Amino acid sequence: MREVGILDIGNTRTKWGIFRSGKLEDYGAFNSTDDREAWIRDFSNPIAVSDVSGNFNFKLSERLHPIDFSAKLPVLINYNNPERLGVDRIANACGLIFDYPGAAMAIDAGSCITYDVVTEKGVFVGGGITPGWSMRLKAMHEFTGKLPLVNREEVAAQFPFNSTYDNLKGSTFVGLCAEITEHIQIFKTQYPTGKVVITGGDAIALQKALKSDIFADPNLTLKGIFNIFKHQYA
Numbered sequence: 001m002r003e004v005g006i007l008d009i010g011n012t013r014t015k016w017g018i019f020r021s022g023k024l025e026d027y028g029a030f031n032s033t034d035d036r037e038a039w040i041r042d043f044s045n046p047i048a049v050s051d052v053s054g055n056f057n058f059k060l061s062e063r064l065h066p067i068d069f070s071a072k073l074p075v076l077i078n079y080n081n082p083e084r085l086g087v088d089r090i091a092n093a094c095g096l097i098f099d100y101p102g103a104a105m106a107i108d109a110g111s112c113i114t115y116d117v118v119t120e121k122g123v124f125v126g127g128g129i130t131p132g133w134s135m136r137l138k139a140m141h142e143f144t145g146k147l148p149l150v151n152r153e154e155v156a157a158q159f160p161f162n163s164t165y166d167n168l169k170g171s172t173f174v175g176l177c178a179e180i181t182e183h184i185q186i187f188k189t190q191y192p193t194g195k196v197v198i199t200g201g202d203a204i205a206l207q208k209a210l211k212s213d214i215f216a217d218p219n220l221t222l223k224g225i226f227n228i229f230k231h232q233y234a
């Protein structure tokens with residue numbers, strides 16, 4: 001297993017990674033499905049795939065291996081309906097287990113925000129799911145007659161915000177940060193020495209704004225998929 005490719009197919013973007021001798025050496029995100037297909041065609045080694053979009057064609061190449069959640073995993077799963085659990089969330093749990101020993105929580109700020117908690121004994125015990133940053137802004141535009149589509153960015157202004165754009169932008173951001181901070185606080189009450197790791201497309205922007213002491217690890221899911229693949233095929 002000198003070289004392994006990884007695909008993390010989310011509901012917004014597909015992220016890719018290449019591990020050589022167990023180390024993530026190259027990574028990125030595709031701009032289109034055509035780019036993704038070309039990458040798969042050109043990659044000559046096994047490719048481990050996590051797909052939560054549900055519309056990826058695994059028949060494109062025989063080098064594609066869906067990570068199999070009914071097979072052995074480096075994490076134990078304690079979830080009422082494990083058959084529905086997002087594979088990206090299990091991958092995040094498996095990323096935590098190897099790189100952040102002890103109790104830990106992954107916050108994956110992607111299309112949705114997921115909270116994934118792993119105990120010190122290496123058991124995934126659930127977490128939470130809420131709408132992601134872009135999804136919140138898109139929803140207000142789509143489900144109203146008059147609200148504009150606003151870019152996700154922080155506002156320099158303070159509450160009370162003074163224009164339509166800043167009302168949407170500013171309070172969405174205040175709400176997002178408050179929600180994440182509250183989840184971290186609850187987690188810390190239950191696991192006082194637990195580590196918190198933020199990942200996903202919005203991780204860096206959010207880490208900067210959050211006052212809590214948390215790690216940003218944008219490649220946590222890629223590393224978790226690799227850990228699972230290694231566990232199942234090595």
Ligand SMILES: Nc1ncnc2c1ncn2[C@@H]1O[C@H](COP(=O)(O)OP(=O)(O)O)[C@@H](O)[C@H]1O
Binds near residue numbers: 133152
């Ligand atoms: N270049 C980008 N294209 C699209 N979304 C981006 C980009 N950079 C950051 N984002 C933000 O990241 C989110 C997607 O994060 P990602 O972790 O890729 O999600 P998913 O795994 O659900 O596809 C978007 O909803 C958006 O808020």
Ligand SMILES: CC(C)(COP(=O)(O)O)[C@@H](O)C(=O)NCCC(=O)O
Binds near residue numbers: 010084085089110114
């Ligand atoms: C919650 C998710 C939509 C997150 O997907 P993402 O935002 O990364 O595209 C995905 O993990 C999923 O479809 N989960 C299934 C439900 C569950 O985890 O219980």
Ligand SMILES: [K+]
Binds near residue numbers: 108
């Ligand atoms: K994700």
